[in-house]
Amino acid sequence: MAEQLDLFSSFQPDETPTPHPAPVPAHIPATFTSPGHQSSPTRQTTVRTLPNNKLLKDPSGRAADLGEAVASVWHKQHGGTHIEVPIGLVAALCFIRQKDARGPDLKAQILAQDDRQLIEMYRQIWSAQWLHRPDLIDRARILHEWLNDAEEPDEHRLYVVRAVTKTILDRDLLDLTGHADPYLRAQADVLSPTLTALRSLGARQGLGEYHTPPAISDSIAEVLLGEFTTEVFADQLKNLKPQQHIHDPAGGSGGMLRSAAQKLRREGLDPADYRWSMVDIDPIAAACAAVNALTWGLGPRVTVACADALTNPHAVEDAMVQARAVIEHRDRVVGQAHMIAAIRRTRHRLDQVADAAA
Template sequence: MQLDLFAALQDDDTPTPTPPPAPALAPATFRRSAATPHTEPRTTVSPAAQTTHTAAPRALPTGKVNDPAQYAFNLGEAVANTWHKNHGGTRIEIPIGIVASLALIGQKDKKGPDLKAQILAQNDQELWAMYREIWATNWRHRPDLVERARILHEWANEEKQTRHELYVVRAVTKTVLDKGLLDLTGHADPYLRARADVLSPTLTMMRSTGATKGLGEYHTPPPVAEAMAIATLSTLSADSIMDGKKLAPGQSFLDPAAGTGGMMRAAAQNIREQGLDPAAFRWAMVDIDPIAAACAAVNAMVWALGPRVTVACADSLANPRAVEDAHEEARAAFEHRDRILGQLQMVAAVRRAQQFLEKTVGVAA
């Protein structure tokens, strides 16, 4: 069965993003104590799909999602319950990775076959392979962010799975879809996809209270994050106006204790509401927790923050060059991607030449 999982990635004529330039981090910095990092745990879109949004009022979808934040919270709670009830074990990166993977896909044709039904119609091995394919497809476009999110998907590359692992992955997948993840993330418009951070509640729920406190990790309520983002952007705009300028593309945003990126989500939404495109700005997120940083990388794709995103996994107090280091890692990831794709193209060209030669020789004979 062929699933329309990668609607936003199927246009091969879309230019592939280049590594983001090293961001200038002075403007609009969101600051919190690195000792108590913020934690807020769709569809990856091609650069052509990252269109500028007008400030006109948006027609929000009607239906189940009246409170996106509460909807996301309920989803995270259900995922945790399913995982623990089925004795999923300590590898919490698997259920979080399932939510992240499904957030990166979308329905190509809303009038076509139901995506949820297509996914669940696969057998266990096909379902596992689907997760592997989701990340391989996104790697073509954003190898840097997929590499940063490695902890959330390396399990999908394991060649052998136990019957219990297959069972639990299916159970969590069904819960995620039954609880309506696609109602939150299955939209073509990134403004609608970014109405909630679906990964934050899942990460919070999957961790025990002790583990969360030990990491100094606390969930910032979305309304608070939105208020802080609006206040920061308002201050930036006021300062810019005093200098004869306005909030403009090319400016940079840094969160040195980003968690899963909730502050950046709020800022991006506010930027869209001002009639600008977040993809035209620079974004840098740092978090000491590998899973939180991985979630931030996924969210950067889901929310269409654009090609100028850098996500670092580091202690921003101990390493003030965390963003610069992450930028160099991103450049290396793009270079590695280009080498691999170049080798594949060469192999494909050789095979076509061999087929042509064999056909020609066959005709001559």
């Protein structure tokens, strides 16, 4: 199984791009928060105490039910062949956190918006995440680029988007992904069963796409990471370095990486202290993996490549080059925005001085 999950690989390309967070525009709704990583000042050497009161019963089963429900409503409402649309809706809602659990009901707030406001909400969610991690959001472009089409969504598209959104929330997605704690957000992969349910059997076979069941992924992670038992933590923790690398050359939506990250957390380690990479030939699966990397809190050193790992052994290095270019583009855009804002503030002050002098 080492071919599927090359844990602590000797693969050592140039340093993985580590984007710094950009400021989120003020117009992003205050109800929503970005899952930015905050590193602990010191490593924890104790095994994680699980928050049993928040652990879900059969999270993978609930994720599968959600995927089936989304596929059902999409097809019943004649959503069409663009399955990236409903998958993108699930992905966007995975980014939502409720700041105050005792505050207004978030589901009700979302559904209270009219159709155009709902579309704008989705645009703002993806925009906020692009400012935070442009490299991963660019990899997930297929899931959200339809929101930026030159033509606004027609009435039928608006209707189907609302129907799918309601189904996602009715199936309690926020119970799976709405937690502040990334361990709780990573109890299940909600995008994999959604993709599987929406894609036909023939399409999956043509792509060679067979997603590993979560229980199998968890078992593999336990075995491959078994050397990091609590008995050896004291010595191992002194030598762990961020360059240690967890890689999956046939990653799908990232299920193996999720299992590995959860295993590390249970043993008192922070996945953000590691480097993560994966490759998948399917652009929608790779997009889902990029979203999952953010949802599951894998940290700043994550690379998702969309390529055939068998024919392109340098897929991860190529993806790193692309990631750097996207991050540099983000920095230029944000820098220009700050400059424009500064010029406008200066003009406003000059106008005020001129008005006062007059």
